[in-house]
Amino acid sequence: MISKSQISFIKSLHQKKFRKEHGLFIVEGLKSFSEFIGSGYEIDSVFHTEDLSPKLSKLSQNVKIYRVSTEELSKISALNTPQHLLAIIKIPENPEIKPENLKGTFHIVIDGIQDPGNLGTIIRTADWFGFKYIICSQDTVEVYNPKVVQATMGSLPRVKLIYTDLINFFAGTDLPVFGALLDGNSIYKTDFGNEGLILLGNEGKGISTGLMSKITVPVTIPRFGKAESLNVAVSASIFCSEIRRNS
Amino acid sequence: MISKSQISFIKSLHQKKFRKEHGLFIVEGLKSFSEFIGSGYEIDSVFHTEDLSPKLSKLSQNVKIYRVSTEELSKISALNTPQHLLAIIKIPENPEIKPENLKGTFHIVIDGIQDPGNLGTIIRTADWFGFKYIICSQDTVEVYNPKVVQATMGSLPRVKLIYTDLINFFAGTDLPVFGALLDGNSIYKTDFGNEGLILLGNEGKGISTGLMSKITVPVTIPRFGKAESLNVAVSASIFCSEIRRNS
Numbered sequence: 001m002i003s004k005s006q007i008s009f010i011k012s013l014h015q016k017k018f019r020k021e022h023g024l025f026i027v028e029g030l031k032s033f034s035e036f037i038g039s040g041y042e043i044d045s046v047f048h049t050e051d052l053s054p055k056l057s058k059l060s061q062n063v064k065i066y067r068v069s070t071e072e073l074s075k076i077s078a079l080n081t082p083q084h085l086l087a088i089i090k091i092p093e094n095p096e097i098k099p100e101n102l103k104g105t106f107h108i109v110i111d112g113i114q115d116p117g118n119l120g121t122i123i124r125t126a127d128w129f130g131f132k133y134i135i136c137s138q139d140t141v142e143v144y145n146p147k148v149v150q151a152t153m154g155s156l157p158r159v160k161l162i163y164t165d166l167i168n169f170f171a172g173t174d175l176p177v178f179g180a181l182l183d184g185n186s187i188y189k190t191d192f193g194n195e196g197l198i199l200l201g202n203e204g205k206g207i208s209t210g211l212m213s214k215i216t217v218p219v220t221i222p223r224f225g226k227a228e229s230l231n232v233a234v235s236a237s238i239f240c241s242e243i244r245r246n247s
Numbered sequence: 248m249i250s251k252s253q254i255s256f257i258k259s260l261h262q263k264k265f266r267k268e269h270g271l272f273i274v275e276g277l278k279s280f281s282e283f284i285g286s287g288y289e290i291d292s293v294f295h296t297e298d299l300s301p302k303l304s305k306l307s308q309n310v311k312i313y314r315v316s317t318e319e320l321s322k323i324s325a326l327n328t329p330q331h332l333l334a335i336i337k338i339p340e341n342p343e344i345k346p347e348n349l350k351g352t353f354h355i356v357i358d359g360i361q362d363p364g365n366l367g368t369i370i371r372t373a374d375w376f377g378f379k380y381i382i383c384s385q386d387t388v389e390v391y392n393p394k395v396v397q398a399t400m401g402s403l404p405r406v407k408l409i410y411t412d413l414i415n416f417f418a419g420t421d422l423p424v425f426g427a428l429l430d431g432n433s434i435y436k437t438d439f440g441n442e443g444l445i446l447l448g449n450e451g452k453g454i455s456t457g458l459m460s461k462i463t464v465p466v467t468i469p470r471f472g473k474a475e476s477l478n479v480a481v482s483a484s485i486f487c488s489e490i491r492r493n494s
Contacts, residue, residue, distance in 0.1 A: 227400070234481065
C-alpha cells in the first residue's frame with residue numbers, strides 16, 4: 001500500500017527537474033535492478049508486486065521495501081508495461097576524470113546525443129565490449145532518464161558516465177581522438193593502436209563544429225548501399241567491435 | 248483544411264488492423280517521404296504545413312495534396328513531434344521470394360523481432376551496407392507500423408521485406424545459415440564466404456527452438472565485458488559490417 005503523496009513523489013522522478021532536486025532516479029524490472037545490488041549505488045526504496053523475498057533479503061536494512069498492487073505499480077511506473085518492481089536509487093556524484101585513468105585503453109565520448117534509447121543502447125554495448133567510461137557533453141540526454149536506464153538493460157552500474165565540457169576535456173588529454181564522420185578513413189583500414197577516444201556526434205547534426213579540430217583520426221564506416229547515415233548507437237557498436245576484434 | 252472524417256480515417260492508420268483493411272500506411276517527414284517518390288511505391292495523398300510546392304511538383308497528378316495547419320497535422324500524426332508532412336502510401340504486395348534471387352550474396356532473416364525501433368534500425372543498417380532483402384517470420388513486428396517506418400529514416404523503399412513461414416523458407420534454400428547466438432564461433436574468426444543468411448532472434452527469447460536445427464554456422468560476437476546480451480539491431484549491424492569488411 002502506498003500513499004497518494006508517495007505516488008506523486010515517485011511520478012515526479014519521471015522528470016529531470018525533480019530527479020535533480022531529490023538526487024534520486026528510477027530503475028524498473030527485477031533483472032535490471034539486481035545489477036544495482038552491491039554495485040556501489042545506494043538503494044533508497046523498492047516497490048514490488050510479486051513475492052521476491054529471497055532476492056530482496058540481500059538488500060541492506062536501510063532500504064525501504066513496499067509490497068504494492070499491480071494497479072499501484074502502474075501508477076508509479078514510467079513504462080507502458082510495468083515490470084513487477086520499481087526501485088528508487090540515489091544519483092551518485094558525477095565522477096571526476098583523472099586523465100591517468102583513461103590511458104592505455106579506449107573510451108567513448110558523446111557530443112550531444114538526444115535520444116534516450118540511443119544513449120542506453122550505447123551504455124549496454126560499451127558494457128558488452130568492456131568499455132568502462134563514457135564522457136558526455138553537458139547537452140547529452142541525462143543518463144537517469146527512465147528511458148535511458150531501461151535501454152541499458154542493467155548495464156548502468158558497470159559503465160561510468162561523466163558529463164563535462166568537452167572542449168576542456170580534450171584540452172586535458174593527449175589520447176588520439178577517432179571521430180565518427182561520413183568522410184574519414186575506412187574503419188576497416190584504421191589502426192586504432194592501444195588507446196584512444198571514440199567521438200560520436202548528435203543524431204542530426206553530427207559532431208559540433210567546435211570539436212572538429214580535436215579529431216586526430218577521422219574514421220568512416222564504409223557505405224555499400226544508399227542510406228544517408230547510420231543510427232549513432234549502431235555506429236558506436238561497430239567502432240567498439242572493430243577496436244576489440246584487433247585487440 | 249481536412250474534415251473530421253479524414254482525421255479519423257488517417258488516425259485509424261496508426262493501427263495495424265486498419266492499415267491491413269485499407270492497404271495504406273503513413274510516412275512522416277519530407278526527408279523520409281522524398282525517398283518514396285519514384286521508388287515504385289504508390290503515393291495516395293500528402294498533407295503538409297509548409298510551402299513545399301517545388302518538391303511536391305514531382306509527384307504524379309493522381310496524388311491528392313492538402314495544405315493543412317500545424318494543429319491539423321498534429322491531429323493526424325503518429326509522432327510526438329510532427330514533421331511538417333504526412334503522406335499516405337499504398338502497401339505493396341508481399342513480394343515473392345525466388346530462391347535464385349537470393350544466391351550469391353547475403354540476406355538478413357528475422358525471427359520474431361517485436362520492437363519497432365529495432366526493426367526500423369535494422370532496415371536502415373541493411374540499406375547502409377547494401378543488403379536488399381530481409382526475410383521475416385510472420386510474428387515479426389509489422390514493417391508499416393509508423394514507429395518502424397520512422398526508424399528506417401527513409402531506407403524502406405530500398406530494402407524488400409518478406410513475411411513468410413521461416414520453416415518453409417529454410418526448407419527451400421541451401422544457403423548457409425549464420426545464426427546469431429551467445430555460444431557460437433567468434434564472428435571475428437568466421438569465414439562468411441560469399442553468400443548466406445544471417446538469422447537473428449527475438450529480443451528476449453532469441454532464435455526459436457524450431458529453427459535452431461537450420462543454423463549451419465553458429466556465430467557469436469565475443470563479449471569483453473559483462474552485459475548479458477547485445478541489442479538485436481546492434482548485433483545485426485556488427486554482422487553486416489563483418490561481412491562487408493571482408494568483401
